[in-house]
Amino acid sequence: MLPFIIGGVVAVIAGIFGYSIFSSEKKEIYVSVLGPSSSGKTTLHNYLRKTEYKDATIGHNDLEKIVIKKGNQKVTIKKGKDIAGTDQAVKAYYKEEIQLSDVSFFIFDSSKILEKETYSKNVNGRLNFINKYCKTSKKEKLKIMLIASHFDKVKTKPSAKKLIWEKIDKIANEGKINKPIYIDLTNETELEALKNELFK
Ligand SMILES: Nc1nc2c(ncn2[C@@H]2O[C@H](COP(=O)(O)OP(=O)(O)O)[C@@H](O)[C@H]2O)c(=O)[nH]1
Ligand SMILES: [Mg+2]
Numbered sequence: 283m284l285p286f287i288i289g290g291v292v293a294v295i296a297g298i299f300g301y302s303i304f305s306s307e308k309k310e311i312y313v314s315v316l317g318p319s320s321s322g323k324t325t326l327h328n329y330l331r332k333t334e335y336k337d338a339t340i341g342h343n344d345l346e347k348i349v350i351k352k353g354n355q356k357v358t359i360k361k362g363k364d365i366a367g368t369d370q371a372v373k374a375y376y377k378e379e380i381q382l383s384d385v386s387f388f389i390f391d392s393s394k395i396l397e398k399e400t401y402s403k404n405v406n407g408r409l410n411f412i413n414k415y416c417k418t419s420k421k422e423k424l425k426i427m428l429i430a431s432h433f434d435k436v437k438t439k440p441s442a443k444k445l446i447w448e449k450i451d452k453i454a455n456e457g458k459i460n461k462p463i464y465i466d467l468t469n470e471t472e473l474e475a476l477k478n479e480l481f482k
Contacts, residue, residue, distance in 0.1 A: 302480075302481070303384075303425060303480045304350060304352070304357040304477075304480045305355055305357070305481050305482065308384060309356075309357060310358040310360060311357060311358070311359060311384035311385060312360045312362060312382045312383050312384050312385075313330070313360075313362060313383065313385050314362065314363075314365075314382065314383045314385075315364070315365075315386075315389065316365070316387070316388045316389070316408070317388055317429075318390060318391070318394075318401070318405065318408070319366065319367030319368060320391065321367060321390050321391050321431055321432075322389050322431035322432070322467040323364060323367065323387075324336065325467045326387060326429070326467055327345060327362075327364045329473050330350065330477070331346070331348045331359065332348065333346075336364070338364050338365060338366045339366055339368075340366050340368070341365075341366060341371075342363040342364060342365040342371075343363070343364045344361065344362075344363060345361060345363060347360055347361050352477065352478060357481075363379065365379065369404075372408060376408075376415065377419075380419070380421055380424060384425065385424070385426075385427060386424060386425070386426050386427070387427045388409065388412065388426055388428050388459075389431050389467075390405045390430060390431070390450075392430045392432045392435065392442070392464065393435040393436045395430075396436060396439070396442070396445060396446060396449070402449045405449070405450060406449075406450060409450065409453045409457065409459070410453055410456075412426065412457065413453065413456055413459075426457065427463065428450075428454065428460065428461070428462035429462060429465060430446050430462035430463065430464045430465065431465060431466070431467045433464040433465055434466035437464075442464075443464055450462075463476060
């Protein structure tokens with residue numbers, strides 16, 4: 283019985299995510315991680331690239347090329363940048379990062395988007411900037427993966443996922459951006475599950 287249960291759970295997760303970013307034809311990809319300050323950009327980079335935590339409150343930190351493996355599948359993530367989350371960083375880095383990217387993760391904090399109107403507006407402004415830039419440059423096919431981090435802080439709230447999605451659905455739909463992955467980026471098990479889905 284157990285394999286069926288596990289199989290079912292995996293199928294459900296795959297149904298929610300349904301991404302195959304790391305198993306695409308391209309074996310060397312550029313990955314950017316965008317989003318406001320303290321959303322979890324550095325945390326995600328560190329997990330994917332097995333690097334140590336280094337803050338980038340201003341400017342950026344350079345990231346080395348790394349090979350990511352899952353079973354006999356592998357993908358090379360090119361050199362990249364862990365950029366700051368400030369509004370200045372949007373102006374300074376977003377266009378270039380989007381131009382280079384095969385996939386962009388956009389991370390925002392689940393609890394802040396529910397609690398602070400200014401935060402929600404800021405996130406919408408950034409997504410609008412990304413949508414517009416993708417349209418005017420030739421990046422309409424860029425894969426944008428929304429990540430609703432810090433979900434551990436709000437998961438007991440009724441309809442948390444629905445309420446979070448309602449904060450951004452209009453702008454996300456305009457850019458044909460899928461619903462977010464709701465996650466605790468400090469939880470190793472959830473990170474492993476995310477990585478596995480990226481290979482599917
Ligand atoms: N509880 C919780 N903490 C998180 C999560 N993601 C990141 N953090 C913490 O939030 C802080 C800011 O994360 P960081 O990666 O530096 O954000 P950045 O400014 O976007 O690079 C760090 O202390 C992380 O450990 C999450 O999903 N849940
Ligand atoms: Mg950072």
